[in-house]
Structure formats: structure tokens, C-alpha cells
Amino acid sequence: MTDFPAPDFSTADASPPDFNARDAEYLAKLQDYYADWKSIPSYAKLCEVFGIASKSWVKAILTRLNTAGFIERTPDGAWIPTRQFFARPLAESSVQAGMPMPVTATQGDYFIIDEMLIDTPSKTTLIPVKGDSMIEAGIHDGDVAVVEKRNLANVGDIVVAIVDNEFTLKTLDKERGKYILRPANAAYAVIRPQGSLEIFGVLIGLIRKYRK
Amino acid sequence: MTDFPAPDFSTADASPPDFNARDAEYLAKLQDYYADWKSIPSYAKLCEVFGIASKSWVKAILTRLNTAGFIERTPDGAWIPTRQFFARPLAESSVQAGMPMPVTATQGDYFIIDEMLIDTPSKTTLIPVKGDSMIEAGIHDGDVAVVEKRNLANVGDIVVAIVDNEFTLKTLDKERGKYILRPANAAYAVIRPQGSLEIFGVLIGLIRKYRK
DNA sequence: TACTGTAAAGAACGAACGTTCTTTTGTCAA
DNA sequence: TTGACAAAAGAACGTTCGTTCTTTACAGTA
Incomplete structure (x- = not known):
């Protein structure tokens, strides 16, 4: 099975330089929130989620997450997660030198088994x-x-x-x-x-x- | 495989009597919209989606869809689809008398293969x-x-x-x-x-x- | 014709929203 | 200790939001 769809983490690496380690923390918090509520809330709520007090800073963060490809906007202006949003790196514990790296079966709510098997x-x-x-x-x-x-x-x-x-x-x-x-x-x-x-x-x- | 998870359409049949045929049309339109944009928009946008002019009627519709189990609200008040939202009946063409009924592989964005295989x-x-x-x-x-x-x-x-x-x-x-x-x-x-x-x-x- | 219920429209309002711009805070380097 | 920059806060504003209440349109029935 040569076309095994391993998650493409290179995209994250190729992100613009202004997506930094702090943004990764914000992303993780947003991922956690989304896992619970399956929606991206308002800027005010995101202040709580991110643990900050500034709506404008929330917007700056979302803009960077957008540039980095983790979220996108509908024509209506609503933020929605992308496929990449759900891709999380493997826990370090499961990666050991000299071994083929397993691929996590699921990425958030998106499942790769189905995409593997089903085109139509x-x-x-x-x-x-x-x-x-x-x-x-x-x-x-x-x-x-x-x-x-x-x-x-x-x-x-x-x-x-x-x-x-x-x-x-x-x-x-x-x-x-x-x-x-x-x-x-x-x-x-x-x-x-x-x-x-x-x-x-x-x-x-x-x-x-x-x-x- | 006795635990093959066939979709439960009986729930839809057991909906409260005030979920009527017209609501089913609204549901279909909402399903179509969601398939495109992966979010449930504001009441004003839903007026366009439903082809009506009244926000209050939109709310009435959403309330019935909620009661019928197709959508639910987050604590933040955002509408999100339920699992049942994605369950669509099989196309009639694939159902023939005397044959075991196949199960559609996917239901909207939710895939049953994964749920079949993966608990954790x-x-x-x-x-x-x-x-x-x-x-x-x-x-x-x-x-x-x-x-x-x-x-x-x-x-x-x-x-x-x-x-x-x-x-x-x-x-x-x-x-x-x-x-x-x-x-x-x-x-x-x-x-x-x-x-x-x-x-x-x-x-x-x-x-x-x-x-x- | 009048009655009744459903489907939808419409107005009105305060709260919440996203945006923009300005200001503060903290950190590191020169 | 000054400058420069990133991180974050905050204020201000017009827009949009969801809600509630009232009103209209219409079909069926008696």
C-alpha cells in the first residue's frame, strides 16, 4: 500500500516564521476546546480559552493560525477548522529510533481510514x-x-x-x-x-x- | 459481525409530531449548507438558506430540529449538528426486495467504519x-x-x-x-x-x- | 361567512460581535 | 539606559446577533 496517507506535518514546519511556539500553545487550547464543543466560539470566549484578555490579540492569533493553515473562514466570516487542524503529532513515547513510525488512526474528528478506503x-x-x-x-x-x-x-x-x-x-x-x-x-x-x-x-x- | 452498526432511522420516525414534512425540507437545506460550509450560520443567513424572510421563523424551525434531535447547542449558544444530522436514508434504488440491505458507508462527514473499528x-x-x-x-x-x-x-x-x-x-x-x-x-x-x-x-x- | 390553527412576516431592542486603532508591558540587545 | 520589538491589553464603534412580541396570510372546516 504505497499510497498510505501519512499526515503531512511538513506543512506545519513550512509555516510562516510568525507562527511561533506560543501560537502552538494557543492552537492546542483551541483544539481542546473544539474537541469539546465542535465549534470555534466568539472572540470574547476565545479570550477565556486562550487565557488572555484582549480580543484584538485573539484576532491576531487566529490570523496566524489561518496563515499557517489550521483554520479558515467561510464566506460568512465564521471560522472553521481545516483538515490540518486535526493533525496532531504522535506522542513521543510511541516513536523510537529505528522503527517505522505508526500513523495515528484518527485526527480529531476526521478519520483517515475512511478517506483511505472511500473516494465516492x-x-x-x-x-x-x-x-x-x-x-x-x-x-x-x-x-x-x-x-x-x-x-x-x-x-x-x-x-x-x-x-x-x-x-x-x-x-x-x-x-x-x-x-x-x-x-x-x-x-x-x-x-x-x-x-x-x-x-x-x-x-x-x-x-x-x-x-x- | 453481529454488532454491525446499522444507522438507526427509527429515531427520526419517533420525532415529535410537530416535526413535519416541511421541516424535513428545511433540514435538507441545512444539511446541504453544512456540507458546503461546515458550520451553521446566523439566523439572517439561515433565512436565505431556508428561503424565508423571518428570523423568528428560523428560530422556530431550529427549535424543532433540536427537539427532533438533529441539532444541538453548545453552552455558548452555538448550534452544532448531531450525529443524527448526518444520517440520510439510503437511495431507494439500492434497496431491492429479498436482498440484504447494504449500509451506506458514510453519513455526511461522520464515517461509520472508524466507529466500527475504533473505540479509543x-x-x-x-x-x-x-x-x-x-x-x-x-x-x-x-x-x-x-x-x-x-x-x-x-x-x-x-x-x-x-x-x-x-x-x-x-x-x-x-x-x-x-x-x-x-x-x-x-x-x-x-x-x-x-x-x-x-x-x-x-x-x-x-x-x-x-x-x- | 366566521372560526381555527399553522406558516410566516415584521418590528423593535439590548446584548454581543468583530474590527480598528492606540497604549501598555516586558524582554532582550546595543 | 535607551531603543527596538513582540506580546498583550484596552477603548471605541458601527454592525450584526438572537430574542420577544405582534401582526399578517392562508388553508381547512364548520
């Missing part, structure tokens, strides 16, 4: 996998298939097809000019649909949850 | 899997392991251990009173750590992305 949310569906007909492809009973709804697929794709009014997850293949559905389990038979094959969607991701 | 975001880490030492457990090279950071695990858990300054993903087992790390691939050797075994975390989920 409205066309994406989750379907629980039943049975072990694809077990040799590492798809187990109880896994959840992330499926992009479309009725065109390529040979080799793992597709969700509609066979006998049921969803079935198989590899799409071609045999003597006709499309077939191939399981990844020697105990299961290849499905050779008569007439046309109805494709519901294409497997784009897989999710598994281990029992706690 | 701050303790959860994503680690890309390298190699095929766990392939018989359906964990493939390139998968992403969802790992909960903790240093206690049970026998049988798949754990991320730190061996020779590297993360390694193996099943935790016990042999003659000593903990060992067992791969799920006959070609790999069991790891028998000398001294103590350092556990980084426990595998709680797995994510796979298929090439597009």
Missing part, C-alpha cells in the same frame, strides 16, 4: 461477508466488504454480483468468451450465469474487526 | 503490514493493521510486538510457560524471545484496499 461516499456501500468462499483471497466470514456501486467491472476484479436474488462476492473472470464468477476456495464451484451477469459493485476495500 | 482513538494506531508471515490468518502484505496500543495481551491475541527494534505482527502464544510469537505461515519460524517480551499493542482490526 455516496456510491460506496458496506456489505458484511457471509461464508468462506473467498477465504483463499484472505476474505473471511464476518469481514465487511467495502463496495463501490457500479455495474462495470474488469476481469480480475472482485465483484459483488446478484445471483438468484442474493449478493455474492466472487472474482470476475472470463471463460470461453463468457463471464464467470470464481470463488477463492477450492470447495466452492465456479458460477456460470446463464444470460447476463448482474454486477452490483466492485470490491475496493476490506474491513475486519477482531473480537475484543 | 487516542490509543489506536494504524500500521501497514509488511510481509506474509500472517497470510494464513488472512492478513496480507500491504494490509493495514488497526492496533490498540497497550502492553497487556491474552494468549491467542494477534499482537504487535517489538522484536529487535522492529514491529512484528504475530499471534501471542505460550509454550512451556514462556510467551512466544507464532506466525501464521508455515514458512516462518516461531519467535521465542529471550527475556521479556515487549508488546506494543493488540490487533483490533484490519483494513485492505484493493487497487482501483
